[in-house]
Amino acid sequence: MRIQKLKYHFLRKIVITTVILIPIAFGGSYIGVYLGIMVPDLTEYMEIPPDTSEFYNLADINLTRLEEIGTEFEHVQEKHLPINLSQTITLNATTGEIIYYHRTDNGALHTSENLIASCFRYASLSTGPEKDYSLYLIRKMLDGMRLLIEVPNGGLGPEYPGTKIGRFYAPPDKWNDGNYSWIFDDYFRHFNGTGKYSQWRIRLYTSKDELGGYFGSLAAMLSLVDVPDIQNITKLIILQAMEGFLSSFWQEMSGDGKPNGVHFQPPSEAQWKLLLTKMATIVDPDNARYKQLFNYYLTKERRVNRVPFTGKMDNIDNYYSHYFGNMIILGLFLVEDDPKLLDLYFKNFQEKTYPIYRGHRNGFQNALYLAAAAACSSIRPADFDLESIRWDVLDQLWRFADFNLIPFDTRCGGTNQTTSRSSLGAEWLEIDPNIAQWKNFVDNTWFGGLYKWLTYEIQDAVFDTRYLKPATVDMFRPTETIWNKNPYREDGVHIFDTTNNVTQYAGASFTLPYYMLKYFGYLEVP
């Protein structure tokens, strides 16, 4: 029998409420300390604009040379597309002959970044052989994009709902090719295709990295390449993806017909659904449902105050997700033509997202801000100084010229090594002192110890060494894209043996930011 004293009835209610509230308050404090104090403390310095005194003089940056470099990289790209997916290659150091094509888990992303760059190049060139060449590359890569959705779903178009989009594929005749035999191995990510592609191989278990790039490239082709065959295939892919994601409640499937964990439901940011749905409304303007869904995802899922958005947590852990996340944001700015929505996107982007990138010296992120500002120039003024951001991007791009990084390979301009921080002086080796403070807090206090599972297991990069100064182009490994690497962690200590062979990455690290700037009018090439 429960016995309560009436005299203390009110007091007891207070005590019970307090007892219930204590764990809630503790939980709130626990999360609050991490997200509200620790993470901001570890990332705040990344929001400080870079010191322009370390930049090349603007007058010394030769725009004509940059244009030449862009063209050179674009011509290198063809070598990287043996099956229409962009791959890193290893060449014979003497003859320049391709020895092998690297396997990749991010075929869709790397093809997309180069495809987007080619689309910007195509759109910014006037008629002529170079424009035709870009179109040729776009057609090749679009073919790769098409097969990434067609092979696992058995056909192209909305009647084959695209619940699966591949990371990589290989036609049946490649099973005996040493460059591709790996995809014919038994592995949980490897599957046969569907329908007429049942003899093909497809690498699935596809991540958001791939999908971010994939959607971004669809947006680029849709809005920048007004060529009938490109438009037709792009539109079929968009409708196929849209129908696929609608049918699966926005879950990505793997080759066993089961969800792989990737989905665009909250807590995924709204820009994922919005971009694909917006593209679907453009492709099929008579479809009232797509338009209604777009409005629904924007207003009924109450993302108006938070679209587009990427969080600062990724500045210290999973930096790569900024890259593919920003491909989606780029896509939004490319396909949106409603001034009211552009205004909303740009307002949110420059208030909530771009500030966290301001100090990174990341060419792609800075080019994205410049692109967004240009797209919204008649609607909303930019809060940040566009000229200094442009200078930042140009400084990074000019390093390709100054360090002779064309093509971008392990010769590193003849030095066979990247620029290490230690060679630049002590200030380049200064580490964020807050890391040691917070590590001490976690290691040596009882409350801090409660974060060990988070900081040493789930987000195990939180206490990794991060320098105060962000890396520049010449410090990064030239074997992969550089803008998805954390510039505060890069120490530049990479030495390569190029006696017999050289490994080369395609050109998007240069061409993507360069042609974005060019397309949006930031470069007046003589």
Added chain:
Amino acid sequence: MENHLTYRKFASSGQSLCIFSIPWSYLVTGIALFIIGILDFIFLGYLIGHPGEEIIGEYIGQGIAVYLGGVSFAWTIGLVPLITGFIIVVYCIYASKQVILSRTENSFIIQERRLLFPFITELRHSSIRKIDYTNKGLQLRHVWVMLFIPMGIRILQFGVPLFNEHLAHDNILPVMMVVTAVIDIVGALLMVIVPTHTLSFESEQKLYTVNFLPVISTGNINRTLVLSEETESHHKGEEKISYSSYFHLIGGLGMIVLSIIGLSLEFLWGTDLSMIGVTYGIYLVLRVFQNKTPIYFTKFSKSTGYFPETDRPFRKLTLIDITAISLLIYFSTLEFLWGWVYFNPNWLTILEMSLTTVIWLGMIFWNFLYITVPLPTLKTLKLQLKENPCNRLQFIFRLVYMVILVVLGLIVAF
């Protein structure tokens, strides 16, 4: 003698009543939740990590939840039922008991015979000023609705689209998801619909409460528990559904229907609003049937000079009411305003926003009535406001609460 621990059966010389109590609705639900939790882990695996790079378990071909390299679906759909089911079953073992109510010349003796903590309590007649008996049960059990209804619905949302995925060799995952969701929802409803009975004795200093769910009863509680010098006895039989109940019913069913449309068709109401709507709607509808109580009495003792409270002029708002109404008004105001601000016309969006507007106005009006004007006393409201300054103050306070919610929505929207 209060909560005296004894396994011995008390032999009463007076009037006596024996009740066998088993919280069967909890027991059935607990067992079902526990079993489905285990089955989820058996059929869906207990993987954590990427297949081939597992941290725990191994991938058995039934998908991965939350994020790439996350966890098997068993963790997301089966873990809560498993733990909750286990706790409920253990509770049921503890709570199953034989309650013996005895009335001697001078006292009531209440003995609870069970496996653990078999208590006996003796209460002097003269000390009791009120006896209350109801089958409305514990308000706390609404927590089950708040926990399992949103969870079950979310599982259905993710699970139903997975049926017949063209590359899937089986439907094990969607079947397990749907079955788990149905058990979550039905279990929550069962635990709330079949309420616990509560018998309480109130003295000047203390409140003594015993809860039970009678399976077999050997007598009539009302006849057994007679107060000496009893002056007033309220005894309600089965009530007709009142206007107030219809009001609850309309509001509750309306919210359920709108929420189901929102959750299944992505139309009218957003996901969060629909989740709150369906949960609160079910809560309101259940309350209608709980208030329609077939067993209920309250007795007052003349000797203590204690009399019941007069009827409240306004509805008593529970914490659930306040939370749900606040979120409903706030979210729906945002959705309504943003819907119009970013309106992009075609026949479907025009239809959606027209309906959204009507629904928003209807909901504001319904909540206004719910908070400020209780229907049964609508006729006397003016009089009550005029005569009682406290009522006037409460009326104003409730109005301000409504206005604040709407204004907050407006501010955030802009």
